[in-house]
Amino acid sequence: MDLITRYQEVRRRTEKICSYLQTEDYVVQPVVDVSPPKWHIGHVTWFFETFILKPYFMGYQEYNPDYNYVFNSYYETVGNRVIRTDRGNLSRPTVIEIYSYRKYVDEAMEGFLCGEISDEVKELMILGFNHEEQHQELLMTDIKYILGHNPLFPAYNRAHAAPDMEKVVSDDFISVNEGIYEIGFTGDGFCFDNELNRHKVYLNAYQISPKLVTNAEYLEFINSGGYQDFRHWHAEGWDWVKTNKVEAPLYWHNIDGEWHNYTYHGLEQLHLKAPVTHISYFEAYAYASWKGLRLPTEFEWEAAATQFNWGQRWEWTESSYLPYPGFAKAPGAIGEYNGKFMVNQKVLRGASEVTPPGHSRITYRNFFQTNLRWQFTGIRLAK
Amino acid sequence: MDLITRYQEVRRRTEKICSYLQTEDYVVQPVVDVSPPKWHIGHVTWFFETFILKPYFMGYQEYNPDYNYVFNSYYETVGNRVIRTDRGNLSRPTVIEIYSYRKYVDEAMEGFLCGEISDEVKELMILGFNHEEQHQELLMTDIKYILGHNPLFPAYNRAHAAPDMEKVVSDDFISVNEGIYEIGFTGDGFCFDNELNRHKVYLNAYQISPKLVTNAEYLEFINSGGYQDFRHWHAEGWDWVKTNKVEAPLYWHNIDGEWHNYTYHGLEQLHLKAPVTHISYFEAYAYASWKGLRLPTEFEWEAAATQFNWGQRWEWTESSYLPYPGFAKAPGAIGEYNGKFMVNQKVLRGASEVTPPGHSRITYRNFFQTNLRWQFTGIRLAK
Amino acid sequence: MDLITRYQEVRRRTEKICSYLQTEDYVVQPVVDVSPPKWHIGHVTWFFETFILKPYFMGYQEYNPDYNYVFNSYYETVGNRVIRTDRGNLSRPTVIEIYSYRKYVDEAMEGFLCGEISDEVKELMILGFNHEEQHQELLMTDIKYILGHNPLFPAYNRAHAAPDMEKVVSDDFISVNEGIYEIGFTGDGFCFDNELNRHKVYLNAYQISPKLVTNAEYLEFINSGGYQDFRHWHAEGWDWVKTNKVEAPLYWHNIDGEWHNYTYHGLEQLHLKAPVTHISYFEAYAYASWKGLRLPTEFEWEAAATQFNWGQRWEWTESSYLPYPGFAKAPGAIGEYNGKFMVNQKVLRGASEVTPPGHSRITYRNFFQTNLRWQFTGIRLAK
Amino acid sequence: MDLITRYQEVRRRTEKICSYLQTEDYVVQPVVDVSPPKWHIGHVTWFFETFILKPYFMGYQEYNPDYNYVFNSYYETVGNRVIRTDRGNLSRPTVIEIYSYRKYVDEAMEGFLCGEISDEVKELMILGFNHEEQHQELLMTDIKYILGHNPLFPAYNRAHAAPDMEKVVSDDFISVNEGIYEIGFTGDGFCFDNELNRHKVYLNAYQISPKLVTNAEYLEFINSGGYQDFRHWHAEGWDWVKTNKVEAPLYWHNIDGEWHNYTYHGLEQLHLKAPVTHISYFEAYAYASWKGLRLPTEFEWEAAATQFNWGQRWEWTESSYLPYPGFAKAPGAIGEYNGKFMVNQKVLRGASEVTPPGHSRITYRNFFQTNLRWQFTGIRLAK
Structure with a gap:
């Protein structure tokens, strides 16, 4: 697919x-981790303007210098910015x-992409696509939080x-042998820097x-007093x-x-067969501990992932977020983009x-x- | 003026x-004291619905029972409510x-006011008018805060x-004699309960x-180091x-x-002759102390108020907000409405x-x- | 009594x-308002050293310049000091x-007081005595807090x-006539500046x-749900x-x-006839409100005080702490000493x-x- | 060595x-992580009383049941306890x-250890020794904090x-080959559960x-603006x-x-050749990043540790504290003891x-x- 079409x-x-x-749903920030949707749509636009148009598109006229302050997320290199907790305090830009800013940048980008594009810029473009896709996921979860916390x-x-999540899957654990496994991205396509280097x-x-x-299984944990028994929890989780x-x-x-839960359709009775979601790592760990099992490491997960279905829930692992060798x-x-977050996550x-x-x-x-x-997190067990 | 016209x-x-x-300006709450404009316009409507229509208009159909939770400000008697810091986290109702709720209540009110109105309800109506006027003032100051804190x-x-505030006024202090003065409302019109009883x-x-x-005078205080010298300030102010x-x-x-300041017209150069505003009691006190003067008590103010012009600024007094005798x-x-706030103000x-x-x-x-x-506060000196 | 004897x-x-x-009881600070006893005994000593010996006793050798930093309470004029919340974090000086510092200062003071003492210094001495007496009271209440909060x-x-507080006193309210009363200190003895000027x-x-x-009466308030009914309370008290x-x-x-309460003798059964104590202004107000009565103003209290016994409890009044005229x-x-605290108390x-x-x-x-x-506060009712 | 002698x-x-x-130094807690020395000496005594004497020494008379509340650190299993931030608010027990409690428990322990000791108890005894040794280290660092934060x-x-820390050591990095290494405790002696299982x-x-x-090297980081340049830091560190x-x-x-630093001898000029200490992980990481290097993982450290001297500083690694397999x-x-802390450390x-x-x-x-x-932490670099 060519860059313009993909864009x-x-x-x-x-x-x-x-x-x-x-319109009102675009504006609010009920908790610090959630950004107002209008901030997201401005920020992903700012990303293309800042990292592509301004450095590489000769003669490009910046839309509004103040927007750098408003839509920068966390790039210290790019200068000052609205503090995160203030994103929901800004009624302007409307x-x-x-959307006018978006249109202006889109037209410039389409003009720019008609020209010759260097490999360096192409890589940045693909990063920009992946960046915007990450914000699409955040938009979905932030919107859920905004509407789901409204009375x-x-x-x-x-x-x-x-999605249909109630397909019957075997209960039998998959066995994986002891040995050396290769972990990390390999191949031609795009990956983030944190997936490199591939290593043993x-x-x-x-x-x-x-x-x-599933929700039914997690309900057993609740009903058996899981939230009242410190033994299943980390001290910090407790x-x-x-x-x-x-x-x-x-x-x-x-x-x-x-039990009901809030979904994109509003409040509904709990679907017992659906995979449990919106749980913290602390809860995922406590559940596994209560079961006498544990969470997989990210390496165990990756080494076995071709043998099971995944893609419904972001699955908590026991691994801390650390850099790969090299x-x-x-x-x-x-x-x-990634490296500065590699602690306490x-x-x-x-x-x-x-x-x-x-x-x-x-x-x-x-x-x-x-x-x-607030993400669609879930639990897969290991032993 | 009849009640319908006044309404x-x-x-x-x-x-x-x-x-x-x-629309976006209606939604945000950049600081706890400021309420989103859409909350104000809902709340003043809820006031008429709750205190007039529901108890006194037979057959009145409540618009939406959830709105009681959303638009109650601080009436414990009327039940639970959104906590104040959450007002700016609600994108809905839009x-x-x-405005539809407003219209519905307005139509009901107009129907109701065509009938016979008892004196008790009339009094409540007049309280409702004054209540909405108080919120009009808050709307103006809350809007100023919302826009004036936007980058x-x-x-x-x-x-x-x-308003023109640069008229020349005499510098000569007005002298008032020692003696007994009567303080508090008297007459036929409306007053709030906190203005009663009239007493000596x-x-x-x-x-x-x-x-x-004026701003020019206050600037002298700033330029002479007023904000750096603890001697002018209360310990708590410091x-x-x-x-x-x-x-x-x-x-x-x-x-x-x-020096510039933000006004309803945007950022402007400071008007030196205008009365200083948007200062705390702590600042008003410190300014007076720096001048070797003091703020008047509310009684001194009331006893002399026919002898000067007032109405541009809410003027801080040295008096604590306490109940009048009786x-x-x-x-x-x-x-x-008033009594439960009579401490530490x-x-x-x-x-x-x-x-x-x-x-x-x-x-x-x-x-x-x-x-x-965030109110249009000001300073009048006494000695 | 001569100054040395009084000293x-x-x-x-x-x-x-x-x-x-x-020794350990001298060290801790379980809450910010309570100071460690060793801080008190150092601070009152520092007061005499700083305000008498250093300015007026020629040749006086300061004991330890660091103690100025350690034992200054809130005098900005005298320089930096340990922040209040850190007083209980200091194991040294022991x-x-x-006590060695105390002895050193006492000896110097006794030497100083043998000489001629000007009226100005005499006044400061008397302020020093009253200051130390205030800290004696604080010592008693801070010690009670330290021991009474130990498991x-x-x-x-x-x-x-x-003291015996169970004497029977008449229940009949004292009536005081309308009129002008003189308030504030008059006479030859010592008073604090906040008791002046005497005025009408x-x-x-x-x-x-x-x-x-009494405790018995206050218990009725508790048992009738006084702490669960918002109507008796200020919004801030609630x-x-x-x-x-x-x-x-x-x-x-x-x-x-x-019901038991902690006294200087340890935990004891509640004495029902003793006057209730260790209540906040919020509670005093709520109790009075529940009774359909109110607290007196400080002026009402002073105008009637010759007609009742007082001295067992510090009695909350409805008056805010404000300067007297002049x-x-x-x-x-x-x-x-006093003026900078005249707000929100x-x-x-x-x-x-x-x-x-x-x-x-x-x-x-x-x-x-x-x-x-944490003071021995109490409630006297008025109407 | 027999158990009594070791005890x-x-x-x-x-x-x-x-x-x-x-005495006063035993009492204070200037920051939540630091415990008062008197708490340490009570807690390690409580450990032997609770886990050895009470369950295993027939007829043992508990010294004071309240001490369980006072000296339990974090064992939820053993019941309620003084909240951690309150440890420095307790003047009693003195x-x-x-020390009387200590003596009582020591005498009981010595009596107990004269009898036959099962293997199970022997293991607990050795855990108790190691536990008290850990608190000896904490005592040293907590005392340093208490005295080093006193004005x-x-x-x-x-x-x-x-210790002499200024021996010259080669600057040449040690090279370690790629391959499988065995990590974790093996052998007969004592180890904590978190060192198991040994695994590849x-x-x-x-x-x-x-x-x-060294301090000299770290000073270069400071002088080159290391604390002002976000690029070296994790977002959370910044x-x-x-x-x-x-x-x-x-x-x-x-x-x-x-530059001076506080040592057990008081304030001293900075020893430039000594290894830098009392730095956070954030600082260790930032220093390594500024150098273009990195911290070793705990596995890299263990696999190479026979080839260098260690024991002067606790050395930060890049590894998160996680359970070993099994x-x-x-x-x-x-x-x-250990497991519940395995997150975010x-x-x-x-x-x-x-x-x-x-x-x-x-x-x-x-x-x-x-x-x-507040521990004697340090930095060893890897690449």
Whole structure:
């Protein structure tokens, strides 16, 4: 696919996601980890403007210098920016103004992409596509948080096609032999810098489940007092449970004794067969511990991933997010993309029901702090 | 004026104020004291629905029971409500939905007011008008905060008619004799319960300035190191200055050595002759102390107020907000209107450039915490 | 009494109070408002060294310049100091070292006082005595907090003579006529600057109780749900109750259904006839409100105080702590004594069971923030 | 060595460490991570009482049931306890009382150890020795913090024998070949559960420095602006630097342009040749990044540790603290020893100048949060 077509497809997909929103939904930030949708659509546009148009498109006229301040996410190299907790305090630029900005940049990009494109820029373009796809996933989860924390529980889109997650999968754990395995990206396509270098790891023999833990199974953990028994939890997880009075996954509501959860269709009765989601690493660990099992490492996951289905939930692993041997940050602002987050976070593997098609792969490494729940996280067990 | 006409006038004035806003401006809450404009327009509507229509209009059908939760401000009597810091996290109900709610209630009110209205309800109606007028003033100051804290400094309305505040007023202090003075509301019109009962106070001889402190005068205080010299400040005020790194009134910006301030027209050069505004009680006190003078008490203010012009700034007094002798809270939710705030706040007297016409009077008592600055506060000196 | 004798008496009284302590009791600071006893005994010594010896005793050799940093309380004029929350983090100087410092200063003072003493210094000496007496009271209440918050509930001194507070007092309210009253100190003896100037106030007719509210009466308030009913509370008091889960006065413990409280003798059954104590202003106000009565103003209290017994409890008044007409701060550090605290505090009148004999008087004004409870506060009702 | 002799040696070593303290030094807790020395000496005693005497010594009479509440550290299994931040708020039990408790338990232990000791108890005894040795190290670092944060900078012990750390070590990095290495404890002696199981890891070829980074080298980092350049830091580390205004290692003081640091002898000029210490993981990482190098993983460290000297500093590694394959918590309270901390901490390897002799070994895994600096941490580089 040529760059222009790919560019247009990616950009349109973002707009499609937002097409179900009311103007007001674009504006709010109910918790620091969630960004207002209008910030996302401005930020991904700013990314192309800052890293492609301004350095490489001769004669390009910056749309509005203030937008650098408003839409920079975390690139210290690129200068000051609105502090993260203030994103939801900005009524301006308005949604319409940001769509105008988008249109202006899109037209410039289409002009630019008609010309000769160097390999260096091509690589940046592909990074830009993947970057925008990551924000598409964040848009979906941030929108869910915004609407799902509103006391009126509005639906995002009643026609939203939820994937079928209730297929029967064998309960038999997959056995993997002890030995040396190669981990990390190889091949011609795109990967993020954190998937490199491909390297050897030694794994002990292990077993891994072909299926994700379901809501029904997780409910057993709740009903057997899992949230009240410190023995299953890390000390830090136990503090988190008590401080935040956590008693169930995010979006679960016990209404008159019956469990419901909020979905893109609004509040619904809990689907018992669906894989549990919106749980923190602390909860994933506690569940596994209660079961007498454990979470896989990211290496165990990758070495076995061709043998099971994945892609419904981002799966918490026991691995901390660390650089692979030989990892090196890129120079300049792009070097801030991944490396500076490699501390006090856990790796998640797989993909989720809201990951853009084709965005993930077996070597893909997602990462979040251990207390976060607003992504479509899930649990796969190992032993 | 009959009740229907008055009702329509008040309601239209609120809508006129909001007519200059973009949808996004209705949504955000950049600081806890500021409420989103859409919350204000819903809340004043809920006030009429809750205190007039539901108890007194037979057959009235509540618009949406969830709105009670969304638009209750602080009436414990009326039940649970969105916590104040969450008002800016709600994208729904949308602005359009709230205007529909407004319309529904307005139509019901107009129907109701065609019937016979008891004196008790009439009193509540007049309280409702005054309540909505208070929110009109808050709307103006909250909108100023929302736009004035946006990095793009958008104007509210470039045609907004700012009052002329640069008239020359005599510098001679007004002398008032020692003696007994009567304080508090008397007469037939409306007053809030906190203006009652009218009672005697004994005042020592004092002098009070006929004019407000100007920006030029306040600038002298800044330039002479007023914000760096603890001797002018209360201990608590000095902590506030240091913790918040306060160096000037709210909305003042020193750009390349020149003072500007944000107004409804956007960022402008500071008007030196205008009365200083957006200062906390701590600053008002420190300024007076630096001058070797003091703030008047609310009684001194009221006893002399016929002898000077007022109405441009809410004027900080030295008086704490306390009940007058014989003050009694009304029964029920209306009793929560004023009394429960009578601790750790200071009285302000007068009115401001955004007070609705006819809303204030010489006995009117406004009140705020000592650190707040987003109202059009000002300084009048006494000795 | 001559100055030396008075000096020695005051100093010995402080040491007597501390004679029941273990070394460890001198060190800790379980809450910011409480200072470690060793800090108190150093600070009152530093007061004489700083304000008498250093400026007025020629040839006086400062004991240790670092102690200025360690023992300054809040005098910005005198320079930097250990931040208040760090007082309990300092193991050095040790108790023995501080007593050596005390001895050194005492010897110097006794030498100094043998010479001619100017009226100016005499005044400072008397301020120093009163200052140390205030710290004697704080020592008693801080020690109570330190021991009373220890899980072992050690007694301070089992032989401590608690005053008899169970005398029967008439229930009949005292009636006071409307009119002008003179308020503030007059006479030859010592008073603090905040008791001046004597001035006239106009009081409406009122009634005031000759007795303090007892534990038995306060228990009725608790048992009737007083801590669960928002209607009795200020909005800020209600937040305080809920945030801190307050359910009874400080030091009350419900053990197996029976109320106990911690006293200088250790944990004891609650004395029902004793006046309630260790309640915040918020609680005093709520109790009065529940009774359908109110707290007196400080002026009402002073105008009637010859007609009832006082001195067992510091009594919360409805008055905010504000300057009297004509109040002026003294120049220099001594000017920081009172004036800079005149905001957001309430006046208490009377004295308490741990006030040094002769320290208080009818015009004495104590003051604390509305949430504080570690003093021997109490409730007298008015209407 | 028999158990009694070993017991007595360990116990005496603890008391020797405390013999240089004043009573007051035993009491304070200037930061949450530091425990008061009196708490340490009570807690290690409670450990023997709770895990040996109470379950295994028939007829043993518990010293004081309240001490379980006071001296339990983090064992949820054993019941409630003083919250960690309150340890420094307890003046009682006094130091003398705790030494009496110590003596009582020591006598009981000596009686107990005269009898037949099962293998199970023997293992617990050895755990108790190692536990007390860990607290000896903490005592040394907590005492340093207590005295080193006192404005008087008292010495702990002027005769304290600081190890010679200025021996010249080669600058040549040690090269290690790619391949499979065995990691984890093997042999007969004691190890903690977190050192098991011994297992294979695959390492890429790497180089590791035979020497620790010195103060002189770290000073170059400071002088070249290392604390002002975000590029060397993790995002979370950069936040930490800015929030806490960190500009140098803990205990460093720039006095009139010359660097000093606090040691057990008091404030001294910085020893340039000594290995840098009291730095956080964030700083260790930033230093390595500034050098264009990196920290070793704990596996790289262990595989090479026979080829260099270690034992002066706890050395930060790049490895997160995670369970080894096959790790299982012990049942009961002892199972809370290590496992529940295996999240969001980094592994340190080696030992420090205050580690008790014989306490550490090549497979020993220490662990701390990434921001902590009060241990004798250091930096060894790898590439």
